[in-house]
Amino acid sequence: MQVTALKKSFGKTVVLRGIDLTVPDGKVIAVIGPSGSGKSTFLRCLDYLEKPDSGTIALDELVIRADQAHKKDVLALRRGTAMVFQQFNLFRGRTAKENVMEGLVQVKRLSEKEAGEAAEHYLNEVGLANRMNYYPRQLSGGQQQRVGIARALALEPKVILLDEPTSALDPEMIGEVLVVVGKQAKQGKTMLIVSHEMDFVREIADEVVFLDNGLVLEQGPPRDLFINPAHERTRQFLARVFQSFDYVI
Amino acid sequence: MGKLFDFDFMVDAFPRILRYLPVTLEITFIAMIIGLVLGLAIALSEIHNIPVLKQLGQGYVAFIRGTPLMVLIYLTYFGIPLMLEGLNRQFGTAFNTNSIPPLVYAFVALGLNDAAFNSVAIRSAIEAVDKREIEAAHSIGMTALQTFKRVIAPQALIIAVPNLGNQIIGLIKGTSLAFTVSVIDIMASARIQGSRGMRFIEVYIDVAVIYWVVCFFTGKLALLIERRLRRSELTTPEEDEDPDDNIMKMYERNI
Numbered sequence: 001m002q003v004t005a006l007k008k009s010f011g012k013t014v015v016l017r018g019i020d021l022t023v024p025d026g027k028v029i030a031v032i033g034p035s036g037s038g039k040s041t042f043l044r045c046l047d048y049l050e051k052p053d054s055g056t057i058a059l060d061e062l063v064i065r066a067d068q069a070h071k072k073d074v075l076a077l078r079r080g081t082a083m084v085f086q087q088f089n090l091f092r093g094r095t096a097k098e099n100v101m102e103g104l105v106q107v108k109r110l111s112e113k114e115a116g117e118a119a120e121h122y123l124n125e126v127g128l129a130n131r132m133n134y135y136p137r138q139l140s141g142g143q144q145q146r147v148g149i150a151r152a153l154a155l156e157p158k159v160i161l162l163d164e165p166t167s168a169l170d171p172e173m174i175g176e177v178l179v180v181v182g183k184q185a186k187q188g189k190t191m192l193i194v195s196h197e198m199d200f201v202r203e204i205a206d207e208v209v210f211l212d213n214g215l216v217l218e219q220g221p222p223r224d225l226f227i228n229p230a231h232e233r234t235r236q237f238l239a240r241v242f243q244s245f246d247y248v249i
Numbered sequence: 250m251g252k253l254f255d256f257d258f259m260v261d262a263f264p265r266i267l268r269y270l271p272v273t274l275e276i277t278f279i280a281m282i283i284g285l286v287l288g289l290a291i292a293l294s295e296i297h298n299i300p301v302l303k304q305l306g307q308g309y310v311a312f313i314r315g316t317p318l319m320v321l322i323y324l325t326y327f328g329i330p331l332m333l334e335g336l337n338r339q340f341g342t343a344f345n346t347n348s349i350p351p352l353v354y355a356f357v358a359l360g361l362n363d364a365a366f367n368s369v370a371i372r373s374a375i376e377a378v379d380k381r382e383i384e385a386a387h388s389i390g391m392t393a394l395q396t397f398k399r400v401i402a403p404q405a406l407i408i409a410v411p412n413l414g415n416q417i418i419g420l421i422k423g424t425s426l427a428f429t430v431s432v433i434d435i436m437a438s439a440r441i442q443g444s445r446g447m448r449f450i451e452v453y454i455d456v457a458v459i460y461w462v463v464c465f466f467t468g469k470l471a472l473l474i475e476r477r478l479r480r481s482e483l484t485t486p487e488e489d490e491d492p493d494d495n496i497m498k499m500y501e502r503n504i
Contacts, residue, residue, distance in 0.1 A: 103389035
């Protein structure tokens with residue numbers, strides 16, 4: 001996936017000032033940055049949940065120019081990607097299994113039987129083999145998010161977009177979600193993840209992108225960016241984020 | 250001096266009035282269909298901000314809201330023949346305005362009235378659907394139509410059912426005005442029975458009882474439908490065979 005000069009404003013507020021980013025196949029790219037820097041908006045633009053104002057998004061041979069995007073292209077982009085949401089965004093009227101099956105039956109046109117088998121496989125993959133027939137409200141936050149991840153995985157997207165997948169979770173549930181995401185990362189899934197879990201990012205990301213004020217300020221392997229950031233702004237941010245650990249030590 | 254209240258007359262008239270219940274139910278049913286279809290169309294044109302249609306819909310709702318049902322019935326009763334006559338003169342068509350069955354006016358007037366109020370109930374229900382689920386539907390690549398059918402409509406229906414149930418009850422009671430355009434429903438039949446024996450309170454009690462019972466069961470039915478639609482929200486967590494949720498095994502594998 002390749003993004004070029006992506007811009008987005010809400011009214012007079014400019015959120016993205018022209019973002020360039022490449023997500024190579026099989027790599028995990030993490031986007032970090034202070035709140036309000038446009039991380040979530042950026043990710044949502046890539047799935048056209050927000051309509052970018054200008055720029056291009058390329059997913060393999062599909063190239064979308066924001067100013068002349070057709071419905072058909074948007075659909076193709078959405079079908080090539082999958083999103084894991086901060087608030088899980090499960091279909092509340094459907095069980096875990098039905099949540100995963102929905103896209104397979106409606107979008108991928110699999111038969112109920114094939115979709116059911118795939119759903120079972122992916123729910124098993126995220127450790128929910130014994131929660132297949134539970135409704136979202138019968139599941140804990142961590143379990144709901146794992147259903148969300150299974151739903152994304154089942155579509156076999158080219159890129160998985162994860163929008164702060166652990167931000168809405170109780171601390172004790174963050175671990176189970178990170179384990180699941182980490183496992184997929186190690187299996188070579190292509191991912192673009194917005195996260196505040198710096199230790200996790202450091203462990204699984206091939207590249208870390210620091211977003212500030214709607215621009216990519218710096219980008220590099222986590223080792224370099226975390227230990228030796230090039231910009232003062234990045235340094236400040238990291239210092240603030242890692243501050244809490246000083247107290248522990 | 251005659252009796253103050255003729256109980257036997259009331260009992261005798263009851264089955265004769267009840268015989269016309271199917272007419273009342275028919276008007277209710279057809280007006281309900283008109284009201285739901287047109288109401289949905291108005292609601293959708295407003296939600297999707299379709300130019301012209303949206304303004305027409307809003308104007309329509311404002312007009313109906315300010316028109317008493319009685320007046321609306323007369324407007325259709327005298328307006329439809331006038332319109333058809335106009336078409337005849339303009340385009341040489343041959344509508345026979347005298348052959349329109351009175352029931353048609355009842356369908357149209359009550360349907361049009363119901364549509365305006367339904368559109369408000371339907372619009373607010375659709376707008377109350379969780380935006381996050383709509384985003385999820387988009388993100389898995391559903392088309393707008395699929396999203397509507399699979400996500401928006403089922404949820405909006407749950408929200409709308411109590412209001413639509415109220416509308417239908419209002420509609421049932423509204424049918425009692427259909428006698429004014431010479432439809433013979435339970436109300437008209439009560440009036441006929443009353444004039445025949447020159448006893449009125451008796452037949453109006455009969456007809457009131459019929460309306461009460463019909464409205465009561467309609468309300469119950471709406472509640473039942475709502476419960477049924479909500480069953481995914483009402484089920485309690487099942488007994489857990491394996492409380493240790495196998496994520497723990499994954500942890501172990503990872504460590």
